[in-house]
Amino acid sequence: MNFASDNTGPVHPNVLRALIEANDGYALPYGRDNLSEQVSQKVRDVFEAPNASVFLVSVGTAANSLILATLSNPWETIFCHRYAHIHQDECNAPEFYSGGSKLTVVDGPNAKMTTENLRLAILAEETRGVHGPQRGPVSLTQATERGTIYDLSEIKAISAIAKEFGLQIHMDGARFANAMQTLGCTAAEMTWKAGIDAVTFGGTKNGLMAVEAVIFFDSKHAKEFELRRKRGAHLFSKHRFLAAQMQAYLKNGLWVEMALKANHACAQLAHGMKKIPNVQLDFEPRANMIFAHWTRAAHQRLHAAGALYEVRAGDHTNGPLDEFLPARVVTDWSASAESVEQFLNILQG
Amino acid sequence: MNFASDNTGPVHPNVLRALIEANDGYALPYGRDNLSEQVSQKVRDVFEAPNASVFLVSVGTAANSLILATLSNPWETIFCHRYAHIHQDECNAPEFYSGGSKLTVVDGPNAKMTTENLRLAILAEETRGVHGPQRGPVSLTQATERGTIYDLSEIKAISAIAKEFGLQIHMDGARFANAMQTLGCTAAEMTWKAGIDAVTFGGTKNGLMAVEAVIFFDSKHAKEFELRRKRGAHLFSKHRFLAAQMQAYLKNGLWVEMALKANHACAQLAHGMKKIPNVQLDFEPRANMIFAHWTRAAHQRLHAAGALYEVRAGDHTNGPLDEFLPARVVTDWSASAESVEQFLNILQG
């Protein structure tokens, strides 16, 4: 019963096999090997974007920060939701990589920026000449950090506002596959067809060891990104081992299959929770994460049984048993039906 | 009738005289002249802080940014009000000088952080280990950017929270004298006696040409600040001309006298406005700035008469005459009773 995060589970065996295969003999370094080029092409195919520029890095924060640094100037502000990973969970990496850009927080329910709030936030800048920060790119997270999802129409609406002001738009897709699987759309539909300019196409949270693809649909950003990646120390010498992971990821739809499993386990959990009195879901889960509240007594039962998940605040060990405490439950591709059922049984009490 | 800003009026004649006097003969550069040392001592005297480190720079944004960079680490977040100059009006200078610190916005009525909101904002950080930004210094603006003032008890309460978490606290005193004059307290009472660690002691908005003093009450920051000032290109070679301005400022209480004049003109304006129907004050003015709303018709009368002040949004030239539009009216030491009366007369219609 490990639902602590989607980075605590094992890597898919196919990925390990791909590493072993890629280890055969010599290969040019820094992405100049054949496999790396093939994988870039494969990503372009998946996104139906023959002119896209594709890069691999090993950490999602690197992908986000390097993209945003490429799309922004240091005197600009980046618009994102209050719960965005780039704002809350990257220890100022976007500020660091961009040379001191600001992040402007845009609110909205369900961890999603509303178009109205985004418009107001953009309008509020560039009203003071050179004195205030200038308008920079918009970054949205799909799936969000609360397990919700922007529908295609919502992405398009957000993009339309960005475009109206001439701003670039980035998608932090650390959980790209989970969102796409729920929406039942293509990668292209969820990105460039909806107005997205650059994507962090996550793999690490979905069964890879440590690979995220960076995709720019306009290749004019390629040279700058390459230099920023090198300067940021994110260019791997033995690049074939990043490529091998992404190769396995995209082969025979493994990435979709893993997201489907994670989402399915999550849906099962949510389905069960809804039937349990004294469990409150904070959001309607649409990907692989559940944010909920339940009683301290239930927390104690779960922990006694060895269940792992985040208690978001407070301490389940001490206090009134009927107090509600928040929990975050995350599923990944390896979550079993048994662990889901066991978790629900204990939660029910 | 120029109420556009406190940087549009003339410099006080004493200041120009001081420049002329300082120009006599040769002087060592970079603050090693006698006058510069005397002035530092004078600032220490005024603040009753014999061990303080004092530096002069020519721009308020430089003072603020260099202080905050000295007090923070780039992986931290600086806590300030949404209306703080450092957040809204410095084009990311604090982010630049600090190497990419974040600014966390703390709300509160009357352009002042409440202790409750500040505590919540601080508590919200450092809950995610190294993943989120770390807690950095607190910065408050006195007088605020909306013409209000923190009372001494409020400063102490804010400082107490900062100290509770081991955080340093900075006062952006671009309008320091205006606030102090209203509170009827000493410079020491408004700063280190209330828990402030570092001050931007503004002169430019109060009758100087271009000088702000930077004061650290703990001299351990001195060496780092000196290096940051030089690296930021804010160390004047002909430093005596900064010193001369500050000398004139502090001589015979000129600084307090000028603030008194500015505040008095502002109070007269506010007093008159309150008696005019269809004029609404947004805040109770306590320094030298009024934020108010009045009708488009009144705006048009004022502009036709040549009055200068900011119409904060919209356009007074076009639209229903009875629509209320916001205005910012700022007084400085040179504001005359006549211009105040004339302004009120026209506003009244």
Next chain:
Amino acid sequence: MNFASDNTGPVHPNVLRALIEANDGYALPYGRDNLSEQVSQKVRDVFEAPNASVFLVSVGTAANSLILATLSNPWETIFCHRYAHIHQDECNAPEFYSGGSKLTVVDGPNAKMTTENLRLAILAEETRGVHGPQRGPVSLTQATERGTIYDLSEIKAISAIAKEFGLQIHMDGARFANAMQTLGCTAAEMTWKAGIDAVTFGGTKNGLMAVEAVIFFDSKHAKEFELRRKRGAHLFSKHRFLAAQMQAYLKNGLWVEMALKANHACAQLAHGMKKIPNVQLDFEPRANMIFAHWTRAAHQRLHAAGALYEVRAGDHTNGPLDEFLPARVVTDWSASAESVEQFLNILQG
């Protein structure tokens, strides 16, 4: 006998008069006043560059660093002489403003880069793909930090190499007037007609209080520079007082007159020194600085008489009297014939 630096002497009285005149009444801030616009136009006229973008800042290091940041990317290296102010005397301000560019040192006699060394330095970069720093702008100092001067043909030759590689070229003209006066050329001939893209047009070392003009001959850099200046906290609110200084500087050729005086005093000193046995000039002085060696005994005589100048290394107070110690002697517009003669007399012994 103050020859310590060209920043220790008084400001020219015309400059102070201009400040007093500029202080009359109200003026829009941040360079939107009439005087500021007139002065920009005047600079354009002086440089015969009707499309140039002109900005004023108060510190030479700011001018240099902001220009270089505008012309470079942080993954590039800036080519300059080992003795360049930007390399030796700005405490990493160019690195700070550029976001971490490197400076590549180019050697050459007489404190001037040779075209051959510059070419080799440029060729040595971009040989390692994204791994090494990329080629950035070239910066030359005119007059140099050793009192020598690039002839027009030398500037053209340096520029030609920069252009050959598509690199921008900056002139640090902290002592622009001194060099121009010696060359007997126009400002245009020494800059854009010789291939220069951007200039730090110094005033502070030549009789102003604290003003340097920044000139871009291609106005495409204007917007970025404005934002960088603001973000660097170098945008003056009471900008008219920067403009007033530059106005006085350019009026009736005051700037050339002051440089002429400084150069003349320097030439007199050099002329006298050459006739004194045991005085060795390190460089042939062509502007307003002499680098020379003379005996400890001579140093002691001069210091006993109150002469001020830099002893570049060692200590004149202690050691064999016939040991040669280096000196830097700088003249400014206010240097008197008497002080020159007195200095030479004492030096001669």
Next chain:
Amino acid sequence: MNFASDNTGPVHPNVLRALIEANDGYALPYGRDNLSEQVSQKVRDVFEAPNASVFLVSVGTAANSLILATLSNPWETIFCHRYAHIHQDECNAPEFYSGGSKLTVVDGPNAKMTTENLRLAILAEETRGVHGPQRGPVSLTQATERGTIYDLSEIKAISAIAKEFGLQIHMDGARFANAMQTLGCTAAEMTWKAGIDAVTFGGTKNGLMAVEAVIFFDSKHAKEFELRRKRGAHLFSKHRFLAAQMQAYLKNGLWVEMALKANHACAQLAHGMKKIPNVQLDFEPRANMIFAHWTRAAHQRLHAAGALYEVRAGDHTNGPLDEFLPARVVTDWSASAESVEQFLNILQG
């Protein structure tokens, strides 16, 4: 015959096996898993440094840059050899991570700083107060980028100078094992016992997939490094897979064994080359790299036979056959005796 680099060969099979073993079940992320802690302890054991702080990153440039940023201030200069990887091959990453530190080049034969040159370079700084860059850490590369090695006495002498000026000293040990194996000393002897403060302990160039350990012998740097690593996006979520590689590396001396193989192949190549007329070694190879010159004809023979190695400048395909062109030949753990012999045979012609 692949001698292109030590990052083109395969990863050692033990390393892949370790990855597979580490993939079993769930593990806490971000280094909080058991394996990560065990591996840190193992590194401490290897270095006989029970109080050292140990961190893993995936790229050598990240290790170097993060260490140097931790040891320096942005107004300082870092002293290193002209051929240092941090100066020539990291696209300004040290400048980026440090917030704009300068790198001061120190020359010396055999790609090693001499103590005399280092002392002169240090002495040349901090002679101009706050105007010049301040003295920062010293960084030496062991083995050097030219395949030479600092003897223990040389490391101690370099360290002694750094200590004399109160400067910290970093060792870039991308090829740590190769150097240590040649010196026949312990890891402790080559580092803290010789005065080193922080080490990049390389694994990637010596048979790992992508892991370098960062070691600070004084744990006071630990917290800052952790935050810098996170902010730099170099903290792996699935950290166990970095730990697994380092575990395999240190188990049963695999790391020494691989370095021995690489060095042995290199020594065989060098031994053979010395017997071939018209082959000139540029340096005496002491690790796993040879820098040499041979004729264009020999280059053409080798390339025709499929040998891979760097031709450092020029083009072997075109020009006089007897012209000498430089080559870099690198061996890794997987280099076979056959490929060495074949290479020498073809080179001999």
